[in-house]
Amino acid sequence: DQQVKQNSPSLSVQEGRISILNCDYTNSMFDYFLWYKKYPAEGPTFLISISSIKDKNEDGRFTVFLNKSAKHLSLHIVPSQPGDSAVYFCAASIGGGADGLTFGKGTHLIIQP
């Protein structure tokens, strides 16, 4: 039973356009959400996070939106760059992440020139 779902295994976006990656969760106890980025043969690296007390967090080209009522979050990348091509994992936790993160299966983002 996947508590964190990324329903798009892959997404192709043209360079310079907006990339929108989506994530849904089922556990209403989750109160902290993160996005990780992963290149081949490397470990996931933290990208951006959001607490459940907020509905938006922005860091440069990356913005995460949280819709608690819909149990949905999204990551926006504007503008998309070739170096953004990677697998993006959505993750969620309870109580700030001290007890581990629950990950989605990932979305492979491909930025086309």
Place this chain on the structure above:
Amino acid sequence: DARVTQTPRHKVTEMGQEVTMRCQPILGHNTVFWYRQTMMQGLELLAYFRNRAPLDDSGMPKDRFSAEMPDATLATLKIQPSEPRDSAVYFCASGSPTGVLNTEAFFGQGTRLTVV
């Protein structure tokens, strides 16, 4: 250069053999996680430790997997006997949730295990 170090990076072994994966967490981090990545399940939490004490290993097949932290600088994940279905990338991550909320885990580069 603070990072999580995992060894070996790659391991190919025959079914039935024992496999040991090692992890050196970031100095000062008191929480260590073991994750497994497969195509079907994505990233699954296998076990984690805080201050070297195992807190949760419910994600781990108990009959063949074991995780330990002999000291603060070393975490191990052992599979005995290994099976082909254990083939995956195993990640170690460390974090420092010392009462500060909303910390993220830092991942190592992973050990790619192939059991033939």
